[in-house]
Amino acid sequence: MSVYFTHPVRSPLEGSAFIDVSWHSTYSLLAVLAERKSPDRGMVFICHDEGELIADMCVERSHLAETISWHPERKILAIGWSSGEITTCNAYENEIFSVSSHHHSNVNIIRWSLTGNHIISADKSGLVLLWQIESKGELYSSPVHQTKVAGVVTHCVLLGADPK
Numbered sequence: 001m002s003v004y005f006t007h008p009v010r011s012p013l014e015g016s017a018f019i020d021v022s023w024h025s026t027y028s029l030l031a032v033l034a035e036r037k038s039p040d041r042g043m044v045f046i047c048h049d050e051g052e053l054i055a056d057m058c059v060e061r062s063h064l065a066e067t068i069s070w071h072p073e074r075k076i077l078a079i080g081w082s083s084g085e086i087t088t089c090n091a092y093e094n095e096i097f098s099v100s101s102h103h104h105s106n107v108n109i110i111r112w113s114l115t116g117n118h119i120i121s122a123d124k125s126g127l128v129l130l131w132q133i134e135s136k137g138e139l140y141s142s143p144v145h146q147t148k149v150a151g152v153v154t155h156c157v158l159l160g161a162d163p164k
Helices: none
Strands: 017-023 029-036 041-048 053-061 065-070 076-081 086-090 095-099 107-112 118-123 127-132 145-148
Touching: 017 065, 029 065, 041 065, 041 076, 041 086, 053 086, 065 107, 076 107, 076 118, 086 118
Parallel strands: none
Antiparallel strands: 017 029, 029 041, 041 053, 065 076, 076 086, 086 095, 107 118, 118 127, 127 145
16 A cells, blocks of 8 residues: 655665555645565654655564554553563654553554553453553553453543543
8 A cells, every 4th residue: 555645755774565645734744654574574654745755763682563543632652562562652852662562462442541641452362451641642550450351352442531
């Protein structure tokens, strides 16, 4: 799949395919989820509105990225990976943070609360976690809440104010 604004967007991962894109609702930023199957490589990168790559905002792993979600107000992107890792990218301060010890299967859902103070993540084993976020976008090392549901979580909606 090719992605275009007025200008083409090119993946820095040679031989990759674009899987998903997410446009920030406030800033002129596009997050692109790309993957290459042989060998498995996943990448998420951030571009300006002219398709130009933001140099320090490229995250590559030896596993595939599954889901991406922008903070509702700030330049922070959350990424869920097939390894169970969650990464947040602060595009304002060019910082990348990761947590990898809680999910043990593909993180297929990642969503921000309305205020952006929390993230909810779910994996394909049915584990749902609620995370609090520090000011720069880093997840606290332990989730605020967790629950296990039967089956795969396919959708998530956060309603109302942030959880207490």
